[in-house]
Amino acid sequence: MTSDPPLVLDIDGTLTRTEGWGIDPRIFDPLLEWDAPIVIATGKAFPYPIALCHLVGVPELVVAENGGVVYTGDDVRFTADRAAAQAVAEEYRAAGYDLGWGPEDTVNRWRETELAVSRERPLEPLEAIAADHDLEVVDTGYAYHVKDRAPNKGDGVRTIADRVGFDPVEAVAVGDSTNDVSTFEVVGRSFAVANADEDAREAADEVLSEPHAEGTLAALERVRKRQV
Structure with missing residues (x-):
């Protein structure tokens, strides 16, 4: 039994540096130490989240292209053309x-x-x-x-959860954009970072006071301390 809940994380605006583009490297160690599945759900092309998983050192569980591509760890599913x-x-x-x-x-x-x-x-x-x-x-x-119009991140998260074997309601998600709303709708707890757009802010259970990776790191710390 894991002590951490499954995670669903966006990339741009969520794992990135506050001052601009690029992954905030401070996110690497908390994700590597996380003892539950981590799903990277992004609008980026498929190779980018796969590469991120490699660089962090976590299993490849990926929803890419806003739900158009779903990788469950053992097969790739294309939900659009x-x-x-x-x-x-x-x-x-x-x-x-x-x-x-x-x-x-x-x-x-x-x-x-x-x-x-x-x-x-x-x-x-x-x-x-x-x-x-x-x-x-x-x-x-x-x-x-x-x-x-049909594919979305939330459906991709459901697919991975079913294949990997966790209940999406047990998961925690962090995001910043309208394309994260479908994810927020399927997980049990959702956070929008401070730089999130209005759609994400309205859909999230909580809007964090910190932006970008600063907010994600704060949310992960709270989750681990059971402060959610």
Whole structure:
């Protein structure tokens, strides 16, 4: 029997440094010492959370691309097809816009089920084109994600919990964005870091006073001390 509850953690805005991009290295040791499953649930492309698990030294339990890709530790499940999102990107380019990431586009290069567009690019035409393809655009605060309407992080967490063998209601989640709301809805306890958007703040059980990884570290300490 473990003393810690399962964790579900977002990456951007949740495990990152307060002053900018990049993982806050202080998060590594608490996660390595955690004696329950840790699910990394993110809007990033699949390789990024896998690499994070490798770097931290924890088992690979991953919900990527906002639920489009789910890795249960022994099989990869794709819950959407990138073809429709690719068609949206092509029409967006034909309308005179680019995705905003430069010619190599490492943001999208390894995406399997969706595409991300820089928030510096026009949103209104992107939403209109996406709607024509029955897709949605989700603003995570870091990018506009063009995705299938059905998949979400919460469903991915349920899939992993069923495969690994824990009850999602026993889990604690920390996030910062509207794409974390579905996760907050399936776990037993949820925290929004101080920099969270309004959707995440309203859905969370508690809004932390600290931002980014500072808030996550504070939440994990409280959880371990049974102060939730």
